[in-house]
Amino acid sequence: MLHIEFITDLGARVTVDVESADKLLDIQRQYGRLGWTSGEIPTGGYQFPHDNEADFDWTLIGARKWTNPEGEDMILHRGHAYRRRELEAVDSRKMKLPAAVKYSRGAKNTDPDHVREKADGEFEYVTLAIFRGGKRQERFAVPGGNRAPAQASAPTRPAARPQPAARPAPAPAQDEETPF
Amino acid sequence: MLHIEFITDLGARVTVDVESADKLLDIQRQYGRLGWTSGEIPTGGYQFPHDNEADFDWTLIGARKWTNPEGEDMILHRGHAYRRRELEAVDSRKMKLPAAVKYSRGAKNTDPDHVREKADGEFEYVTLAIFRGGKRQERFAVPGGNRAPAQASAPTRPAARPQPAARPAPAPAQDEETPF
Amino acid sequence: MLHIEFITDLGARVTVDVESADKLLDIQRQYGRLGWTSGEIPTGGYQFPHDNEADFDWTLIGARKWTNPEGEDMILHRGHAYRRRELEAVDSRKMKLPAAVKYSRGAKNTDPDHVREKADGEFEYVTLAIFRGGKRQERFAVPGGNRAPAQASAPTRPAARPQPAARPAPAPAQDEETPF
Amino acid sequence: MLHIEFITDLGARVTVDVESADKLLDIQRQYGRLGWTSGEIPTGGYQFPHDNEADFDWTLIGARKWTNPEGEDMILHRGHAYRRRELEAVDSRKMKLPAAVKYSRGAKNTDPDHVREKADGEFEYVTLAIFRGGKRQERFAVPGGNRAPAQASAPTRPAARPQPAARPAPAPAQDEETPF
Amino acid sequence: MLHIEFITDLGARVTVDVESADKLLDIQRQYGRLGWTSGEIPTGGYQFPHDNEADFDWTLIGARKWTNPEGEDMILHRGHAYRRRELEAVDSRKMKLPAAVKYSRGAKNTDPDHVREKADGEFEYVTLAIFRGGKRQERFAVPGGNRAPAQASAPTRPAARPQPAARPAPAPAQDEETPF
Numbered sequence: 001m002l003h004i005e006f007i008t009d010l011g012a013r014v015t016v017d018v019e020s021a022d023k024l025l026d027i028q029r030q031y032g033r034l035g036w037t038s039g040e041i042p043t044g045g046y047q048f049p050h051d052n053e054a055d056f057d058w059t060l061i062g063a064r065k066w067t068n069p070e071g072e073d074m075i076l077h078r079g080h081a082y083r084r085r086e087l088e089a090v091d092s093r094k095m096k097l098p099a100a101v102k103y104s105r106g107a108k109n110t111d112p113d114h115v116r117e118k119a120d121g122e123f124e125y126v127t128l129a130i131f132r133g134g135k136r137q138e139r140f141a142v143p144g145g146n147r148a149p150a151q152a153s154a155p156t157r158p159a160a161r162p163q164p165a166a167r168p169a170p171a172p173a174q175d176e177e178t179p180f
Numbered sequence: 181m182l183h184i185e186f187i188t189d190l191g192a193r194v195t196v197d198v199e200s201a202d203k204l205l206d207i208q209r210q211y212g213r214l215g216w217t218s219g220e221i222p223t224g225g226y227q228f229p230h231d232n233e234a235d236f237d238w239t240l241i242g243a244r245k246w247t248n249p250e251g252e253d254m255i256l257h258r259g260h261a262y263r264r265r266e267l268e269a270v271d272s273r274k275m276k277l278p279a280a281v282k283y284s285r286g287a288k289n290t291d292p293d294h295v296r297e298k299a300d301g302e303f304e305y306v307t308l309a310i311f312r313g314g315k316r317q318e319r320f321a322v323p324g325g326n327r328a329p330a331q332a333s334a335p336t337r338p339a340a341r342p343q344p345a346a347r348p349a350p351a352p353a354q355d356e357e358t359p360f
Numbered sequence: 361m362l363h364i365e366f367i368t369d370l371g372a373r374v375t376v377d378v379e380s381a382d383k384l385l386d387i388q389r390q391y392g393r394l395g396w397t398s399g400e401i402p403t404g405g406y407q408f409p410h411d412n413e414a415d416f417d418w419t420l421i422g423a424r425k426w427t428n429p430e431g432e433d434m435i436l437h438r439g440h441a442y443r444r445r446e447l448e449a450v451d452s453r454k455m456k457l458p459a460a461v462k463y464s465r466g467a468k469n470t471d472p473d474h475v476r477e478k479a480d481g482e483f484e485y486v487t488l489a490i491f492r493g494g495k496r497q498e499r500f501a502v503p504g505g506n507r508a509p510a511q512a513s514a515p516t517r518p519a520a521r522p523q524p525a526a527r528p529a530p531a532p533a534q535d536e537e538t539p540f
Numbered sequence: 541m542l543h544i545e546f547i548t549d550l551g552a553r554v555t556v557d558v559e560s561a562d563k564l565l566d567i568q569r570q571y572g573r574l575g576w577t578s579g580e581i582p583t584g585g586y587q588f589p590h591d592n593e594a595d596f597d598w599t600l601i602g603a604r605k606w607t608n609p610e611g612e613d614m615i616l617h618r619g620h621a622y623r624r625r626e627l628e629a630v631d632s633r634k635m636k637l638p639a640a641v642k643y644s645r646g647a648k649n650t651d652p653d654h655v656r657e658k659a660d661g662e663f664e665y666v667t668l669a670i671f672r673g674g675k676r677q678e679r680f681a682v683p684g685g686n687r688a689p690a691q692a693s694a695p696t697r698p699a700a701r702p703q704p705a706a707r708p709a710p711a712p713a714q715d716e717e718t719p720f
Numbered sequence: 721m722l723h724i725e726f727i728t729d730l731g732a733r734v735t736v737d738v739e740s741a742d743k744l745l746d747i748q749r750q751y752g753r754l755g756w757t758s759g760e761i762p763t764g765g766y767q768f769p770h771d772n773e774a775d776f777d778w779t780l781i782g783a784r785k786w787t788n789p790e791g792e793d794m795i796l797h798r799g800h801a802y803r804r805r806e807l808e809a810v811d812s813r814k815m816k817l818p819a820a821v822k823y824s825r826g827a828k829n830t831d832p833d834h835v836r837e838k839a840d841g842e843f844e845y846v847t848l849a850i851f852r853g854g855k856r857q858e859r860f861a862v863p864g865g866n867r868a869p870a871q872a873s874a875p876t877r878p879a880a881r882p883q884p885a886a887r888p889a890p891a892p893a894q895d896e897e898t899p900f
Binding site for chain 3: 183188191192194195211288289291292
């Protein structure tokens with residue numbers, strides 16, 4: 001038996017029993033669809049393989065796609081809206097990094113220091129997830145979905161798994177312009 | 181089986197077993213009525229849809245209505261009294277925000293930095309909850325209650341659900357004047 | 361089923377199963393008698409009704425009465441000794457506060473910032489509990505005890521409930537003079 | 541049923557079920573022998589009665605005796621070596637303290653502020669335990685052991701209780717000279 | 721019954737039931753192979769005996785060997801790559817330390833203060849593990865493996881134990897040059 005600790009969409013601390021390890025991602029999808037999250041965003045953001053970005057199942061981390069009033073595709077996670085941004089490959093003598101896709105937002109004055117990253121000038125931002133390198137893992141994809149083209153705004157196919165409860169649209173505070 | 185972690189009105193850390201996910205809000209109401217809370221107030225306060233404000237069930241977050249000695253309607257949460265305040269819609273080139281209702285209090289010198297928000301001048305305040313945008317969710321309403329007019333001071337209808345124990349009036353320290 | 365998390369008198373983290381919610385205070389008394397505590401002292405100290413002070417059951421929060429070498433009545437909680445102090449009612453234009461009884465000690469240099477409160481001059485102190493206003497709650501009283509006169513030094517009647525184990529006298533470090 | 545949370549010698553977070561409250565110290569001894577600890581060192585160090593020092597059972601807090609390369613008797617706890625030091629009684633107008641035995645080490649630059657105590661000059665140290673005043677408690681003594689003379693270097697008698705597994709000698713980093 | 725708390729490779733907080741204490745290391749290996757970790761890296765890094773370094777089973781702490789694009793052998797732990805470095809024995813009047821092998825990386829600006837260690841100049845680094853002194857413990861070795869030569873790049877023999885799921889290659893962000 002396993003037990004996974006969530007913070008619910010209402011901020012409550014709730015543990016859910018899980019029958020076996022192979023059921024764990026299903027449970028994360030099921031409750032992630034309600035906006036429940038488990039654990040903190042890792043420092044520097046979640047790291048996923050680049051080739052998982054196109055059809056990444058955001059419910060795995062309690063996030064979902066959201067179109068802001070300006071019509072932009074965003075990712076909503078715990079009330080914060082993150083913007084998609086493509087990072088070109090770096091190939092200098094000092095650093096060698098493959099191309100990446102990053103989801104980030106501007107830092108707010110209530111964000112703790114250890115999640116703030118510096119950008120050009122005085123901008124500081126917070127990263128939700130970065131997709132870079134690695135090898136695609138099927139377990140991170142939207143279940144039952146055909147592989148979508150490499151664009152975050154690709155429509156998500158309806159999930160085949162049962163949903164314990166429909167989640168009505170939450171009320172996200174609209175972010176200030178995120179520089180990244 | 182689920183398990184929800186509370187801080188009781190006496191400050192003790194107590195976990196309560198919950199039979200199934202659809203019983204969770206009932207349990208939160210039942211113990212929230214005693215002043216028990218689960219998890220922390222999210223940074224920037226709880227976010228709820230604007231149209232839930234009139235008949236919001238404050239027991240969901242362990243809070244309750246309270247009239248202070250000056251006759252003002254306040255919301256009491258973990259010994260702090262929060263004042264209702266209406267925020268007008270913002271529609272500038274830089275920001276576009278719908279009208280909102282915010283419950284906040286003046287910051288105290290024992291409040292940690294990450295909950296303090298700056299206001300005009302040197303005032304700092306702490307937000308309990310903000311009701312803005314979104315779509316009304318019935319699950320947040322006082323159960324069995326008719327929809328009250330859009331005023332926090334609307335009398336709460338007696339809850340239909342069984343109460344495990346009556347909560348005698350606690351002894352809230354009266355807040356200093358909260359600027360917000 | 362409920363589960364309450366304690367820090368034992370030896371500092372260990374121990375959870376105790378509790379059959380039902382109405383047994384919870386009994387369990388807190390039973391283990392509080394051994395010096396076990398659950399949760400942190402709330403910021404600014406525990407808040408209780410003024411009329412509970414005379415016969416307050418300190419085992420509820422893992423504390424106990426203690427007479428220091430100078431013959432003064434103190435309250436001992438997690439190795440710290442707190443002194444009783446009566447606060448007069450405040451009735452100014454800026455603030456209106458009923459009379460209170462406060463248990464506090466001088467701050468030590470190992471106390472974190474968020475528990476330190478400023479006093480006159482450079483004194484800083486830490487509050488364990490404040491009894492002010494509100495309505496007496498029987499559940500906070502020493503069980504089976506007649507109501508004692510309004511003095512912390514009143515002898516506590518022997519508790520009627522079974523004690524799982526006698527607690528030998530611990531070895532409290534004697535506090536420096538507490539200004540409050 | 542009780543449940544005690546440990547940090548294992550490998551740093552893992554492991555909870556152990558305990559049948560009843562009177563078995564708790566046995567379990568703490570059993571796993572403490574492996575270097576497992578429960579909870580944090582209290583601020584200012586563990587406080588024990590003075591007369592428990594001679595035959596104190598260090599397994600209760602996951603510590604053990606260790607002789608450093610210079611032949612000195614030390615107490616090893618979570619990879620840190622603590623040195624025994626006798627404190628004379630203080631009997632001034634300002635403070636009155638009985639004689640004590642303290643186990644402490646010099647502070648390292650990775651120690652958080654709240655565990656550092658100031659000594660003469662610029663020295664800072666960290667206390668594991670202080671034995672002062674109070675009344676001897678048999679439950680803190682090495683089980684089955686004859687009372688040893690008042691010296692930390694007294695040989696520990698073999699414990700009568702079953703040991704779940706022998707603990708091979710760990711690899712403590714040798715501390716810098718501890719001033720205290 | 722025991723229960724071990726993990727952070728999964730996805731950052732979720734999951735507890736796994738363990739039948740008995742002697743099964744604990746098996747469970748740590750089984751889930752560590754998936755990149756799950758339990759507890760924090762101890763301050764100053766994990767401490768292991770020097771003679772365990774050659775065939776240390778990195779799955780015990782949720783880490784694994786990884787060859788970076790420059791062909792260097794690194795240890796990967798929670799998305800950070802650590803470099804192997806041999807420390808010579810110190811034998812001065814002030815300090816006496818046996819030779820050691822240390823796995824460390826350069827500090828990042830999101831690393832909290834208490835894990836940063838100072839090096840020469842302005843470099844700061846973070847230690848994952850240090851192998852120094854002590855006596856080899858078989859329980860830390862790769863199970864079923866022949867003892868490899870004293871080199872971190874020694875090929876790991878396939879583990880004999882059942883693997884619950886293959887872990888596809890993750891997508892580690894390549895570290896900046898680590899000075900240590």
